[in-house]
Amino acid sequence: MRLPDDVLGMLLLVVAGGYAAMALALPGGAPGDYGPEVFPLLISTLTAAASLSLVFRGLRARRAASMPAVREPRNWLQGAAICAAILAVVFVMPILGFALTICPILFLIFCMLGVRIRVAVLISILATFAIQLIFGTYLLVPLPNGPSFLRWMNF
Amino acid sequence: MRIAKLMSAAVVAVAAMTPAAWAQYPEQPLTIIVPWSAGGGTDAAARMIGSLLERDLGQPVKVINRTGGSGVVGHSAIANAAPDGYTLGLITSEINMMHWMGLTDLTYEAYEPLAMMNEDPAGVHVKADSEWNDLKSMIEDIRANPGKFKGTGTGLGGSWHLALAGLLNKLDISADAMPWIPSKGAATGLLDVVAGGADVAPVSLPEATSLVEAGKLKTLAIMAGERAKNFPDVPTVEEAIGVSWNQGVWRGMVTPAGVDAEIRQTLMAALEKVYNDPEYVEFMNSRGFGLRWMDGPGFATYLAESDKELGAVLKAIGLAK
Amino acid sequence: MSSLELAFNLVAQWDVVISVGLAAIFGLFVGAIPGLTATMAMAVLVPITFYLDPIPAVGAMVSCSAMAIFAGDIPAMLLRMPGTPASAAYADEGYRMTLRGEAERALGAGLLFSAIGGLFGTVVLMIAAPMLAEVALEFSSYEYFWLALLGLTSAVFIASKDAPKALISLMIGLGVATIGLENPSGQPRFNFGSIELLAGVNFIAALIGLFAVSEVLRNVINGGLVAPKLDQIRIGNPVREWGQLIRRYWRQQLRGSSLGVVIGALPGAGADIASWMAYAVSRRFSRDPKKFGTGHLEGIVESTSANNAALGGAWVPALVFGVPGDSITAIVIGVLYMKGMNPGPTLFLQNPENIYAVFLIFIAANVLMIGFGWTAISIAKRILTVPRNVLMPIILVFCITGAYASNNGMFDVGVMLAFGILGYLMEENGIPIAPCILGLVLGELVESNFITSMLKSDGELLAFLQRPISLGLGIVTILIWCIPLVMMVRSRLQGKALAATTTGDH
Numbered sequence: 008m009r010l011p012d013d014v015l016g017m018l019l020l021v022v023a024g025g026y027a028a029m030a031l032a033l034p035g036g037a038p039g040d041y042g043p044e045v046f047p048l049l050i051s052t053l054t055a056a057a058s059l060s061l062v063f064r065g066l067r068a069r070r071a072a073s074m075p076a077v078r079e080p081r082n083w084l085q086g087a088a089i090c091a092a093i094l095a096v097v098f099v100m101p102i103l104g105f106a107l108t109i110c111p112i113l114f115l116i117f118c119m120l121g122v123r124i125r126v127a128v129l130i131s132i133l134a135t136f137a138i139q140l141i142f143g144t145y146l147l148v149p150l151p152n153g154p155s156f157l158r159w160m161n162f
Numbered sequence: 163m164r165i166a167k168l169m170s171a172a173v174v175a176v177a178a179m180t181p182a183a184w185a186q187y188p189e190q191p192l193t194i195i196v197p198w199s200a201g202g203g204t205d206a207a208a209r210m211i212g213s214l215l216e217r218d219l220g221q222p223v224k225v226i227n228r229t230g231g232s233g234v235v236g237h238s239a240i241a242n243a244a245p246d247g248y249t250l251g252l253i254t255s256e257i258n259m260m261h262w263m264g265l266t267d268l269t270y271e272a273y274e275p276l277a278m279m280n281e282d283p284a285g286v287h288v289k290a291d292s293e294w295n296d297l298k299s300m301i302e303d304i305r306a307n308p309g310k311f312k313g314t315g316t317g318l319g320g321s322w323h324l325a326l327a328g329l330l331n332k333l334d335i336s337a338d339a340m341p342w343i344p345s346k347g348a349a350t351g352l353l354d355v356v357a358g359g360a361d362v363a364p365v366s367l368p369e370a371t372s373l374v375e376a377g378k379l380k381t382l383a384i385m386a387g388e389r390a391k392n393f394p395d396v397p398t399v400e401e402a403i404g405v406s407w408n409q410g411v412w413r414g415m416v417t418p419a420g421v422d423a424e425i426r427q428t429l430m431a432a433l434e435k436v437y438n439d440p441e442y443v444e445f446m447n448s449r450g451f452g453l454r455w456m457d458g459p460g461f462a463t464y465l466a467e468s469d470k471e472l473g474a475v476l477k478a479i480g481l482a483k
Numbered sequence: 484m485s486s487l488e489l490a491f492n493l494v495a496q497w498d499v500v501i502s503v504g505l506a507a508i509f510g511l512f513v514g515a516i517p518g519l520t521a522t523m524a525m526a527v528l529v530p531i532t533f534y535l536d537p538i539p540a541v542g543a544m545v546s547c548s549a550m551a552i553f554a555g556d557i558p559a560m561l562l563r564m565p566g567t568p569a570s571a572a573y574a575d576e577g578y579r580m581t582l583r584g585e586a587e588r589a590l591g592a593g594l595l596f597s598a599i600g601g602l603f604g605t606v607v608l609m610i611a612a613p614m615l616a617e618v619a620l621e622f623s624s625y626e627y628f629w630l631a632l633l634g635l636t637s638a639v640f641i642a643s644k645d646a647p648k649a650l651i652s653l654m655i656g657l658g659v660a661t662i663g664l665e666n667p668s669g670q671p672r673f674n675f676g677s678i679e680l681l682a683g684v685n686f687i688a689a690l691i692g693l694f695a696v697s698e699v700l701r702n703v704i705n706g707g708l709v710a711p712k713l714d715q716i717r718i719g720n721p722v723r724e725w726g727q728l729i730r731r732y733w734r735q736q737l738r739g740s741s742l743g744v745v746i747g748a749l750p751g752a753g754a755d756i757a758s759w760m761a762y763a764v765s766r767r768f769s770r771d772p773k774k775f776g777t778g779h780l781e782g783i784v785e786s787t788s789a790n791n792a793a794l795g796g797a798w799v800p801a802l803v804f805g806v807p808g809d810s811i812t813a814i815v816i817g818v819l820y821m822k823g824m825n826p827g828p829t830l831f832l833q834n835p836e837n838i839y840a841v842f843l844i845f846i847a848a849n850v851l852m853i854g855f856g857w858t859a860i861s862i863a864k865r866i867l868t869v870p871r872n873v874l875m876p877i878i879l880v881f882c883i884t885g886a887y888a889s890n891n892g893m894f895d896v897g898v899m900l901a902f903g904i905l906g907y908l909m910e911e912n913g914i915p916i917a918p919c920i921l922g923l924v925l926g927e928l929v930e931s932n933f934i935t936s937m938l939k940s941d942g943e944l945l946a947f948l949q950r951p952i953s954l955g956l957g958i959v960t961i962l963i964w965c966i967p968l969v970m971m972v973r974s975r976l977q978g979k980a981l982a983a984t985t986t987g988d989h
Binding site for chain 3: 015047054
Binding site for chain 3: 199200202203205206209212213225226227228229230231232234235238239263265266309312317318319341343344345346349350352353354356357358359360371372373375376377378445448449450
């Protein structure tokens with residue numbers, strides 16, 4: 008998603024403005040004149056200045072704009088699928104526990120990226136097992152357990 | 163997240179109805195949630211308590227840190243855990259401050275108190291070559307020069323800020339007379355006093371010990387009912403200026419509200435054993451931490467009283483919402 | 484017997500050797516996994532030290548932290564995914580060397596100079612600890628403010644190709660750092676009512692997102708999965724090449740190590756800040772700054788020396804005053820207390836053999852690092868032969884688990900995803916990621932020290948220049964800012980004059 012400099016600058020200008028507006032809406036800080044809004048306002052000012060310079064540069068370079076790289080829509084879909092998979096983990100893992108969430112998701116991603124099914128099954132099971140062992144058992148990370156009738160899976 | 167929580171609660175509820183749940187508690191590993199970061203004093207105490215509990219209950223005890231937001235994140239995590247008796251928490255005095263400051267709706271009522279395990283009174287620390295040699299001269303100087311001297315040692319509205327502002331308030335000195343310089347923690351604040359950036363750091367004694375021993379700081383008084391065993395030369399506030407003022411931070415074990423009474427009894431008994439274990443006593447002494455015990459009901463009464471008291475101080479210094 | 488002999492006897496015990504060795508392997512492993520930091524490794528070690536005697540307990544922590552900081556270089560250079568925040572400064576540089584087939588050279592240099600930096604830090608710790616600690620105690624918020632500003636300035640040197648975009652990246656980092664409660668006013672900011680965001684954006688989760696997740700996305704979306712295999716040049720016995728490297732880069736090494744020790748000794752700054760500043764210094768004073776960013780060893784040498792030297796530096800205030808120099812020593816101090824080796828001046832006077840034993844372990848750990856590290860490199864470089872469509876999903880799972888482990892909550896996995904997408908979009912649009920990380924690291928430091936200084940001085944700006952060290956730092960900062968401006972104006976003027984004379988000739 009490559010944007011020309013002027014569009015990018017414009018966009019960042021809006022972001023800087025929104026951030027500044029939120030900063031101004033903060034309740035005045037307790038310690039005297041240096042409240043919580045001072046530093047954010049400084050940040051938004053500098054961002055705005057840099058964005059403006061991008062806009063001007065972009066406008067000047069408009070004529071010589073090069074074509075953005077063309078990407079396969081399929082690749083975009085795969086990227087979106089990866090993000091969706093992470094999001095799914097966030098919501099599903101507390102319910103199903105670590106192993107039951109990670110293993111199938113890993114398998115699906117492998118399949119999507121063109122790994123042979125037999126290999127995908129094998130690696131997703133092995134990797135899940137190994138990571139649970141490393142993080143859960145050796146590094147004492149309290150990975151979500153999942154439902155109690157599956158507790159035997161946590162060693 | 164709420165849906166996930168509901169569903170996981172439902173799963174737990176279903177699991178709890180299976181006959182296996184009626185077996186002897188505890189039959190799975192326990193977790194202690196600590197609202198402060200790994201390596202700090204609260205974390206060390208929790209890990210000590212955890213390893214001794216493990217011995218007594220015969221199940222592994224994991225300590226996990228949920229940090230940030232001045233303790234709000236971790237305290238909320240304890241309150242929101244499933245009340246199945248397998249998640250405990252080590253809460254600290256901040257629980258009775260954050261709701262007054264409008265950071266959260268969470269209060270001590272979200273927990274079932276099990277035991278208070280420790281309390282550290284605040285000490286009044288100043289630079290070693292400061293002109294103040296006792297608390298009295300410091301107080302009079304502040305009274306005579308409002309706004310000149312600065313205090314530090316924690317964030318705005320943190321325990322140490324309240325300890326000092328509360329004392330000044332009790333002596334009818336306005337909170338503005340000693341502006342507070344927020345600092346990230348006690349160590350940062352103490353260093354700022356040593357470097358000459360601020361004048362007083364009213365933090366706990368163990369936090370200042372090594373700098374006092376190194377001759378960089380001196381302690382004028384401690385805010386406790388009696389002198390500390392490790393520091394017998396430091397007078398109490400009452401001895402120094404004739405006004406009684408006790409403030410400090412404490413740590414206590416709790417479960418989320420709604421845990422079965424029988425499980426609570428088991429845990430309380432186990433914690434009492436931990437508290438009296440020589441290993442625990444030795445550990446607390448070696449860190450310079452103060453020992454203070456309260457059982458579940460006693461801790462509950464204390465929580466309610468301290469909540470009211472801190473609320474009053476926060477209102478007086480204008481930080482309560 | 485002298486205390487040094489006593490110390491030798493303390494160290495030459497089986498339990499010490501075994502615990503130091505095991506902790507070294509553990510540290511290498513944790514450091515090499517993106518998302519697991521040296522601090523986390525230390526926290527895991529704490530309950531184990533309960534069961535150890537004082538010397539093996541402290542020895543385990545020393546060797547574990549040193550290995551973890553080095554091991555962070557391995558994924559940084561092989562995959563452009565820094566294993567610990569301290570390796571983030573030169574991840575891009577090292578990865579470019581790997582792309583050229585020089586992974587072994589980059590990693591070997593990283594290993595060698597990490598060990599030398601570590602030894603340098605140890606020597607300073609042994610000789611100058613009390614003195615350096617006194618200097619560190621002079622640092623108040625004014626001095627830290629200038630230091631943080633110097634750190635931010637290094638962003639400009641790190642990514643000077645496109646100034647407005649580097650500035651925007653820095654501002655994104657600083658802006659993100661303002662989220663949450665941890666600011667001088669104690670007011671929640673930009674958390675949109677979320678309790679999790681009250682704690683601010685989790686730095687580790689953001690780092691994993693910006694570097695690792697964005698890299699996975701880039702591989703998938705930009706078709707990197709079918710990238711040609713990277714043939715690596717084998718350098719054989721690394722020792723032969725190392726002699727040459729030391730001769731060529733001893734200056735960078737010395738400068739990086741010195742900077743690292745000093746920054747490490749300051750309680751408000753640690754190995755990650757040291758590493759960024761060293762990289763920037765290296766570029767600023769380099770004879771060929773144009774080579775930076777193309778896979779050039781010079782900056783890597785200086786930076787990796789600095790982050791390992793900072794580790795030794797961080798022990799200075801910890802041992803002398805019981806004040807942690809960074810988050811790692813904060814944990815160490817707890818263990819020292821527990822083992823009855825209470826830090827403070829008395830530690831050096833009573834039973835000095837204990838402290839000498841710690842120094843000996845420091846030296847041993849850094850020497851050990853060369854052997855252990857080279858083995859780790861030989862194993863880890865095989866990762867380059869794994870097909871990318873198998874490797875990337877597995878890395879993704881490590882990222883998820885690492886982000887979760889950073890604060891034991893699912894929320895941080897979400898944060899990681901958000902920053903993964905942000906990182907991808909930034910890179911796509913030519914906004915460098917490095918300054919953003921620097922903003923995240925330094926945001927709190929800059930703001931809190933500026934605001935608290937203003938509060939202390941009642942708004943008097945001159946107070947920033949009234950203390951000797953802050954005056955010095957202030958002058959350095961202002962000079963660094965002014966010199967490029969003066970140079971620019973001068974070259975413009977000269978250019979104009981030149982243009983005028985040439986037109987005059989016609």
